[in-house]
Amino acid sequence: MTRTTSSRWGALAVLVLFELRLLWRERLCAAALLGVLLCSALAISQGDHQITELRVERERVNALLIAQQKQRAQTIPAEGADAGELAYYQFYPASDTSHAWSFIALGNRLVEPAVQRIRMLGLQAQLYDAQAQNPENAVPGNFDFAFVAVFLLPLLCVVLGHNVRSSERESGRLGLLESTTSELARLMRLRWAVRAACAYLAVFLPLVVFALYRQIPLVPLFWIGLCLLSYLAIWIILINRVSSGARSSAENAMRGYMLWLALVLVIPQVGQLLINQSLPTALGKQIALAHRRSVANAWDIPKQESFDIFFRAHPEWKNTPPVLTRFHWKWYYAFHHAADMQLADQARAYNQKVLARQRVADYLGFLSPSVALQALLERMADSRIERVLGKRDEIERFHTALRRYFYPFVFEERRMRAEDFLAAPAFKSANVSGLEPTQAGPYAIFWLLATIALVFSGRRARSTHS
Amino acid sequence: MRSRVLRAIVATQWRRWRRERLFFWIIAAAAVLLLCSVALNVQQTATQLQERNQLQAVAEKDWHSQPDRHPHRVVHFGDFVFKPIQFFARWDWGVEQHAGTSIYLEGHRQNSANFSQSAQSSSLQQFGVLTPAFVVQVVVPLLMIFLGFGSLSQERESGLLMQLLASGARASELVFGKFLALYAVGLLALLPLLILLIWSLFTPGADATRGMILLVGYSVYLMICAALVIVLAGFAKSSYSALMICLALWVLACVAMPRVSSFVTRQYWPAPSWVAIEIEAENRLKKLGDSHNPNDPYFAAFKEKTLREYGVQRVEDLPFNYGGLLMQEGERLTAQVFDELNSNLHARYSLQNQRYRQMAWLNPAMAISTLSMAAAGTDFAHHLHFLQATEARRFAMIQALNKIHTEQISFANDRNERVSAKVLLSAPRQLYQAPNVAFAMPFVVQAGTVLLVWAGLCWALLHRVARRVGAGQ
Numbered sequence: 001m002t003r004t005t006s007s008r009w010g011a012l013a014v015l016v017l018f019e020l021r022l023l024w025r026e027r028l029c030a031a032a033l034l035g036v037l038l039c040s041a042l043a044i045s046q047g048d049h050q051i052t053e054l055r056v057e058r059e060r061v062n063a064l065l066i067a068q069q070k071q072r073a074q075t076i077p078a079e080g081a082d083a084g085e086l087a088y089y090q091f092y093p094a095s096d097t098s099h100a101w102s103f104i105a106l107g108n109r110l111v112e113p114a115v116q117r118i119r120m121l122g123l124q125a126q127l128y129d130a131q132a133q134n135p136e137n138a139v140p141g142n143f144d145f146a147f148v149a150v151f152l153l154p155l156l157c158v159v160l161g162h163n164v165r166s167s168e169r170e171s172g173r174l175g176l177l178e179s180t181t182s183e184l185a186r187l188m189r190l191r192w193a194v195r196a197a198c199a200y201l202a203v204f205l206p207l208v209v210f211a212l213y214r215q216i217p218l219v220p221l222f223w224i225g226l227c228l229l230s231y232l233a234i235w236i237i238l239i240n241r242v243s244s245g246a247r248s249s250a251e252n253a254m255r256g257y258m259l260w261l262a263l264v265l266v267i268p269q270v271g272q273l274l275i276n277q278s279l280p281t282a283l284g285k286q287i288a289l290a291h292r293r294s295v296a297n298a299w300d301i302p303k304q305e306s307f308d309i310f311f312r313a314h315p316e317w318k319n320t321p322p323v324l325t326r327f328h329w330k331w332y333y334a335f336h337h338a339a340d341m342q343l344a345d346q347a348r349a350y351n352q353k354v355l356a357r358q359r360v361a362d363y364l365g366f367l368s369p370s371v372a373l374q375a376l377l378e379r380m381a382d383s384r385i386e387r388v389l390g391k392r393d394e395i396e397r398f399h400t401a402l403r404r405y406f407y408p409f410v411f412e413e414r415r416m417r418a419e420d421f422l423a424a425p426a427f428k429s430a431n432v433s434g435l436e437p438t439q440a441g442p443y444a445i446f447w448l449l450a451t452i453a454l455v456f457s458g459r460r461a462r463s464t465h466s
Numbered sequence: 467m468r469s470r471v472l473r474a475i476v477a478t479q480w481r482r483w484r485r486e487r488l489f490f491w492i493i494a495a496a497a498v499l500l501l502c503s504v505a506l507n508v509q510q511t512a513t514q515l516q517e518r519n520q521l522q523a524v525a526e527k528d529w530h531s532q533p534d535r536h537p538h539r540v541v542h543f544g545d546f547v548f549k550p551i552q553f554f555a556r557w558d559w560g561v562e563q564h565a566g567t568s569i570y571l572e573g574h575r576q577n578s579a580n581f582s583q584s585a586q587s588s589s590l591q592q593f594g595v596l597t598p599a600f601v602v603q604v605v606v607p608l609l610m611i612f613l614g615f616g617s618l619s620q621e622r623e624s625g626l627l628m629q630l631l632a633s634g635a636r637a638s639e640l641v642f643g644k645f646l647a648l649y650a651v652g653l654l655a656l657l658p659l660l661i662l663l664i665w666s667l668f669t670p671g672a673d674a675t676r677g678m679i680l681l682v683g684y685s686v687y688l689m690i691c692a693a694l695v696i697v698l699a700g701f702a703k704s705s706y707s708a709l710m711i712c713l714a715l716w717v718l719a720c721v722a723m724p725r726v727s728s729f730v731t732r733q734y735w736p737a738p739s740w741v742a743i744e745i746e747a748e749n750r751l752k753k754l755g756d757s758h759n760p761n762d763p764y765f766a767a768f769k770e771k772t773l774r775e776y777g778v779q780r781v782e783d784l785p786f787n788y789g790g791l792l793m794q795e796g797e798r799l800t801a802q803v804f805d806e807l808n809s810n811l812h813a814r815y816s817l818q819n820q821r822y823r824q825m826a827w828l829n830p831a832m833a834i835s836t837l838s839m840a841a842a843g844t845d846f847a848h849h850l851h852f853l854q855a856t857e858a859r860r861f862a863m864i865q866a867l868n869k870i871h872t873e874q875i876s877f878a879n880d881r882n883e884r885v886s887a888k889v890l891l892s893a894p895r896q897l898y899q900a901p902n903v904a905f906a907m908p909f910v911v912q913a914g915t916v917l918l919v920w921a922g923l924c925w926a927l928l929h930r931v932a933r934r935v936g937a938g939q
Contacts, residue, residue: 028707028710028711028714031714032714039722039726042726046729046733049733050729050732053736057738057739057742060742061739061741061742061745064742064745065745068745068748068749091745107589107591107592108584108585108587108591111564111582111584111585112585113739113740113741114739114741115739115741116741117741117744117745125570128580128581129577129578129580130566130578130579130580130581130582130585130740131578131739131740131741133564133737133740134732134737134814134815134818134819134846135561135563135564135565135582135846135849136560136561136815136818136819136822136839136845136846137728137731137732137815137818137819137822138561138564138584138728139560139561139563139564139728139835139839140724140725140727140728141592141593141594141724141725142592142725142729143725143726143728143729146592147592147725150592151721152721152722155717155721159710159713159714248706249706250615250616250705250706250709251488253709253710253713254488254492254612254709257608257713258492258495261605261608264593265593265594265596265604266499266596268590268593269590269593269594269595269596269600270502270506270596271590272587272588272590272591272593272594272595272596273506273507273510273595273596274506275588275590276510276513276583277506277509277510277513280513280517281581281586282517282520282521284580284581284586285521285548285567285568285581286521286524288546288568288570288580288581289521289524289525289528289546292528292543292544292546292570293528296539296542296543299539300533300535326881354586357586357587357588358588358589360588361588361589361590362588362589364590370593371589371590371593374589374590374592374593375589378589378592384588384589385586385587385588
């Protein structure tokens with residue numbers, strides 16, 4: 001390294017230190033930085049706390065249900081018991097899943113049941129059972145890392161960035177700077193860089209510390225950091241754009257806040273209402289009604305009608321002894337499954353409808369970077385509707401496995417012994433990674449182009465001014 | 467204070483806002499946003515009402531199309547209830563986004579309310595819902611900050627303040643004139659609420675008193691906002707620092723604190739999950755007794771007691787169907803266990819909400835949001851009222867059917883008998899009656915007290931600012 005370059009680095013360090021001191025002296029900026037830093041740390045610990053609570057609850061409920069199963073097994077006599085009756089009373093746990101990074105965005109986790117209880121009866125009547133939660137507590141929204149990143153980071157940008165140029169003009173230094181330094185633009189860039197770095201660290205640093213402290217996989221940290229960086233870049237460009245004219249600091253701040261209000265609150269909220277309006281979800285409730293109708297109706301129609309439907313899916317039981325009595329479990333489980341079969345198309349359509357809501361919402365990410373970042377973080381945390389729909393598929397597979405396990409006992413009218421009862425399949429969920437940073441692709445390209453366009457239009461505007 | 471001078475100050479201020487392009491656009495944008503939110507929410511409520519009414523009609527048709535049946539078949543057939551929507555949900559959607567919208571009522575168990583909007587929502591959920599209430603609680607204060615931060619401080623910076631005082635205006639007139647000018651602009655945002663209120667007068671089932679409470683509550687809230695802006699503008703070094711302080715407080719009060727508070731209550735007063743409660747209920751019921759087991763001690767005693775009461779030796783000799791009586795007793799026990807566990811859970815939720823309301827002492831924005839939900843009939847207490855009324859409906863219906871079972875089905879031939887549909891369909895199915903405004907009053911009073919104390923504080927502060935301005939500071 002030559003002497004000149006090292007002295008240039010030294011000069012830069014002095015300038016950066018000077019900028020930092022300047023920033024620190026603006027008391028509001030310092031307070032905002034510290035506030036966001038604190039919020040970020042608190043939000044991370046809150047998110048982590050909630051995820052831990054959910055995990056503890058899952059384990060507790062799982063243990064309770066397994067205890068119930070063991071208890072029931074003890075009541076089974078040595079010669080075995082009626083498998084149909086055993087299956088009727090036994091609920092099996094189907095747990096929600098989370099991974100090491102789920103805490104960054106809680107998404108719909110507090111709305112979805114931690115564990116669903118599934119038994120061999122009609123699935124469509126069990127699948128949508130909701131966890132009762134305190135709805136009033138949910139009104140303000142989640143307090144997690146995603147909130148700090150999506151909501152507070154841009155606000156920090158407004159606070160730190162709206163007066164980068166205008167404060168110089170207002171203090172009368174701008175003219176002086178313009179006449180004495182040929183490198184005004186460089187100074188402005190340096191100031192922006194210092195402030196942006198501070199804003200970035202205030203949000204991101206607690207996450208890094210937490211990840212290192214907890215020793216969780218560090219690769220996602222890189223992707224989250226990258227997403228945050230591009231989000232920050234967009235906001236810097238936007239704030240720079242709305243505050244680059246010859247306006248006062250106060251007016252720049254107002255414009256920044258209005259922009260924030262539009263992009264972070266109004267666009268997503270209007271989008272949400274329009275989605276509610278244009279993609280209604282009455283179908284779910286219609287399924288619930290139809291299932292009840294189908295199951296109740298089965299008691300009034302000839303048993304063979306239900307069996308005919310059921311045997312279409314399970315011809316292997318066609319030649320088992322016919323039901324001649326008023327009630328038999330094989331008939332009971334046959335008509336329960338027949339109801340599910342009749343509703344299969346509607347259930348698929350309902351899932352598609354719910355998924356379509358998320359798809360439309362994702363398109364909104366091209367209109368508001370906040371929606372895009374929220375979507376990305378929730379996807380990384382696996383806290384979106386896709387997880388719920390995937391879980392429903394897994395529950396359906398589990399339900400099928402359970403039926404297939406019990407059917408031989410029920411249809412061949414074999415007694416079930418305790419060890420058979422305990423060997424019934426258990427719900428296993430696929431290992432979720434959830435971290436699909438490739439999803440950021442479309443957003444990244446779009447927002448990159450938008451940013452370039454903004455920068456160039458800004459250049460042109462400035463050159464026409466002068 | 468002379469009203470003539472006050473009027474002149476207000477008029478001058480308004481003229482200034484009208485003339486400045488930025489202010490004009492800010493007000494126009496807020497007005498458009500408010501109108502959009504009202505239109506969208508009126509429409510959303512209409513759509514939801516239509517959807518639920520249609521589904522309720524289907525449920526009604528299903529119920530009435532039942533053939534002659536054994537009463538216990540009807541117990542298992544059950545009934546569906548779809549949650550009705552309160553009139554002022556058009557103003558404040560409240561918990562409706564997160565509360566279940568449909569409940570299946572059947573014998574032997576209490577089901578959860580399912581299919582809430584938020585369980586079927588996308589990641590947009592976290593940005594909240596655009597309601598007129600949100601616009602007035604969050605956006606309008608921001609607008610008032612933009613309009614008002616320069617009051618007094620700008621005059622002071624330009625030297626106009628001295629001129630005005632020298633020309634005979636009193637400091638208090640100046641301060642309160644600025645305050646009134648700002649407050650009046652904020653109050654314009656309540657015009658849609660006034661229209662809703664008038665609409666509610668002509669809508670059967672709507673309670674206009676609720677609208678009146680909302681109107682008063684929001685008026686006090688906006689007064690606090692306007693006064694705080696003027697006070698901060700009066701105390702600040704410069705108009706710019708007034709703006710930045712106001713904005714920081716706005717972020718704190720309207721964006722950060724509500725979320726932090728709700729999570730703090732969740733953390734320190736946690737509530738068990740619904741599944742855990744269902745399991746607990748089953749375990750307790752198993753301990754209480756099993757009506758299917760002939761050797762069960764509880765039901766053996768129950769049988770003994772019944773036989774003694776009627777002076778007979780065998781259940782076959784009872785003047786009614788003992789099987790039906792067992793059903794009644796079983797249902798009573800089940801409901802008792804579920805009610806106890808549910809009331810524990812709901813007490814927990816109510817405690818969380820109560821703590822949140824207490825934290826609202828620090829933040830009028832949180833106070834108005836709880837007052838607004840309570841008065842609009844969309845808070846948790848109202849949802850709970852619906853849940854409890856629905857459970858009462860379930861219990862009455864099931865027990866009536868069990869009674870029919872006891873009285874009109876013979877014990878000997880129990881399984882083969884049926885009862886005419888006409889008798890079965892006479893089982894009570896009480897339509898839900900939303901509570902009147904008195905039900906909301908405790909919460910309204912609690913949040914209202916917070917707002918009034920803040921208003922009083924602000925009033926006192928306005929006087930202090932007036933003294934300060936008068937002293938030429």
